[in-house]
Amino acid sequence: MAPPLAISGLHAGYGARAVLTGVDLVVPEGTVTALTGPNGAGKTTLVRAICGRIAPRDGAVEVCGVSAADGAARARIGLAPQDIALYRSLTISENLEVFASLAGVAGARVPARVADVMVRAGIADRRDERIDRLSGGWQRRANVAAALVGNPRLLVLDEPTVGVDAPARADLAALVRSLAAEGLGILLVTHDFAFAEMVADRVAILVAGTVALEGPLATLVAARFPHQRRVEATFAVPPDRAGRQALAARGLHDGADDTAFSGVVADTPEAAGDLIAALKAAGLAPRTLSLQAAGLDALYAAVTREAQP
Structure with a gap:
């Protein structure tokens, strides 16, 4: 079975400006890969390429063996962006119903899918609370739940700990690990090194448009230091x-x-x-x-x- 994400020789950019210059990266199923790098290294462009929002100039991006440009690939991706992408005046369950419909879930299956992801994300008890009345940690959980309603095989989490206190970070870490245990491939884009160390199986450091180092975190640290x-x-x-x-x-x-x-x-x-x-x-x-x-x-x-x- 093809991995949730496989990137090979990816070159991408905007106009005359090259941003990604030969990125190779694989996110296997059931694992968390933490992607980090300096501002301007190309992380946002890489996420856009994964989601099919920017076409490669060279190389390939495949999601479950399908080109990222194909709609079938995008249907296998769940993206939880850094900014909370939820309707603030709606409840958790109302938001998830909207996102389930946008993800193409058949109408009759929406209630069951929403109930399932709320249990998986640990937010079922807060289902009837409005987003704007939730703490940062609960909003982050709901944001992740919205990314799950389409039943993806690749979950992309962009800075999920921004504005989250220590107890909520621990809860998020447990959620991420439980989702990986279910078999999802997870790409965690973050500058929160402590959180990455809590959840990541592998780490990739993106520098100047290319992956400068990638592999199991413990192995890389032991070899380097x-x-x-x-x-x-x-x-x-x-x-x-x-x-x-x-x-x-x-x-x-x-x-x-x-x-x-x-x-x-x-x-x-x-x-x-x-x-x-x-x-x-x-x-x-x-x-x-x-x-x-x-x-x-x-x-x-x-x-x-x-x-x-």
Whole structure:
């Protein structure tokens, strides 16, 4: 049986601008693949190509063995976009009835399909509540349920944890894993590394229009950071140029916040002490310093840093 999603040699863009430049990616059934990458890497364009909204310039996108441009392929996709795509003045059940009809579910089968997805998404008890009266977590669940009413084999979740608190994130994680256990192939597009680590079997890092790294997360991290731990240091004010150079010499680089620096150190009892001594010698006094097992955040930082010109 063909996998829910198979992308090979995909090139796509807009006018003269190339965005995707040779993407290869497979999402097997019963698995969650987390897709992440910097802004502008091509994630949105890739989702549009998967949903048949943009034609490949070269290569192929197949959903269950059918070209993404074919209507039969789109019928096998459930998309839960980042923005809540629900009618706010309608109840959960009313929304799902609308989306079931839009998905082509026969009228007589709509009630049963709506009841089924509400149970699967864990929202049956809230079926008669209006969307605009629900918390962010419940809205996210309803958003996922709307993507399920067409009975897809490929579920695309675009930043499903935006605006969701910690307990609701845990509930969403359990929902995603239960859907994968049912056999769905799930593509999770996210910058929420902690959530991705909770649910993903595989990870793909998209950089400058191509997949720079893909595979089982645990395997990739173990291969990239053997016997190492991730270190993060934060400062009350951004370090000056000399301070930044001293941090870089110890393998610590800044990210989006110029007061936070991260890198990796050896997983030994002496490593933390050596780092603290080196920072002190450079006149740097971190506000916080933490050590933890390397994960997706460290992998992402290393891959995207290497891709910079």
